[in-house]
Amino acid sequence: MSSFEKIALFIDGSNLYATSKALGFDIDYRRLLSEFRGRGALLRAFYYTTLIDDQEYSSIRPLIDWLDYNGYTVVTKLTKEFVDATTGRRKVKGSMDVDLAVTAMELAGHVDQIVLFSGDGDFRSLVEAVQRRGVRVTVISTLASQPPMIADELRRQADIFVDLAELKPRVGRDPAERPGSREMRQQPPQFIARGTVNRSDQLE
Numbered sequence: 001m002s003s004f005e006k007i008a009l010f011i012d013g014s015n016l017y018a019t020s021k022a023l024g025f026d027i028d029y030r031r032l033l034s035e036f037r038g039r040g041a042l043l044r045a046f047y048y049t050t051l052i053d054d055q056e057y058s059s060i061r062p063l064i065d066w067l068d069y070n071g072y073t074v075v076t077k078l079t080k081e082f083v084d085a086t087t088g089r090r091k092v093k094g095s096m097d098v099d100l101a102v103t104a105m106e107l108a109g110h111v112d113q114i115v116l117f118s119g120d121g122d123f124r125s126l127v128e129a130v131q132r133r134g135v136r137v138t139v140i141s142t143l144a145s146q147p148p149m150i151a152d153e154l155r156r157q158a159d160i161f162v163d164l165a166e167l168k169p170r171v172g173r174d175p176a177e178r179p180g181s182r183e184m185r186q187q188p189p190q191f192i193a194r195g196t197v198n199r200s201d202q203l204e
Contacts, residue, residue, distance in 0.1 A: 005040035005112045010100055011072075012118035013049030013060075015141075015149070016164075019119060022145035023165050025172040029063075032171040033071050036115065043111060046103060047072045048096035050079040075099055101126045108133045115140060116158075121151030128157055140164055 020027050036042050047067050049060060068074045077096055083089070097120070104114060108130045116123060119141030127137045139158035141150035144165040155161045 006110065007036060007040045007042050007113045007115060008104075008107050008111045009036060009042070009045040009115045010104055010117065011045070011047045012096065012100065012116075012120060012123075013047055015118040015120055019142050019145070019149045019164055020172070022149060023142055023168065024175070025168055026175050028171055028173040029067060029072070030070065031173075035167070035170050040113070044107065045072045046075060046100070048075045048100050050077050050096060052079055075103075097122055104130055108135050111135060113138060117141075119148070119150035119154060121154050124151070124153045124157045127154065131157075131159070136160070138162060140167070 016027060033042075033045060036045070047064075049064065051060070064074050064076065075096065077099065101123070104116075104126060108114070113136045114130055115138045116127065117140045119139075123139075127139070131137060136159045137157075138160040139150070139154055140162045141155075142148065142164045143150060143155075144163060150161070
């Protein structure tokens with residue numbers, strides 16, 4: 001892979017969380033960013049997640065804040081909890097799929113490769129669409145869990161499929177090492193300019 005290849009990461013936060021949990025490790029987001037900065041010119045690293053509306057404290061908030069200060073573009077959406085009338089179970093309504101797809105299509109003309117961290121089969125048509133624009137798509141999920149986290153149709157559509165289990169030595173951290181967000185307590189906020197992608201594909 002050329003060091004001049006322009007790359008963008010699209011992380012489906014809840015899907016990546018579930019995948020790493022199924023494999024028994026946490027994602028070290030500092031190491032993940034370093035890993036892909038070493039693979040080319042990383043233009044953007046988007047992290048998508050939902051937050052439950054009217055919830056005073058979300059356990060994911062410290063992570064979101066840390067990512068926002070450390071080189072990620074965090075995109076959030078408020079969701080609603082409701083009771084399913086047929087089952088009586090509490091459910092959450094809300095998805096980031098459309099937001100992720102719109103941004104990926106907007107950025108497709110500025111990158112050589114998109115790396116999608118998700119196993120959601122709903123993204124197959126997005127992958128196909130950006131491929132038609134000449135962008136190669138790497139999908140990262142896993143076949144190692146039971147059941148597999150990657151939808152077969154998404155894996156078939158991807159140019160490259162990488163099993164998250166293979167990346168564990170480079171981007172993983174054992175849950176036992178989780179420091180109650182030690183990184184977030186010890187590291188001062190690092191304001192990293194994200195810039196904008198202009199017509200010449202350069203970061204400002």
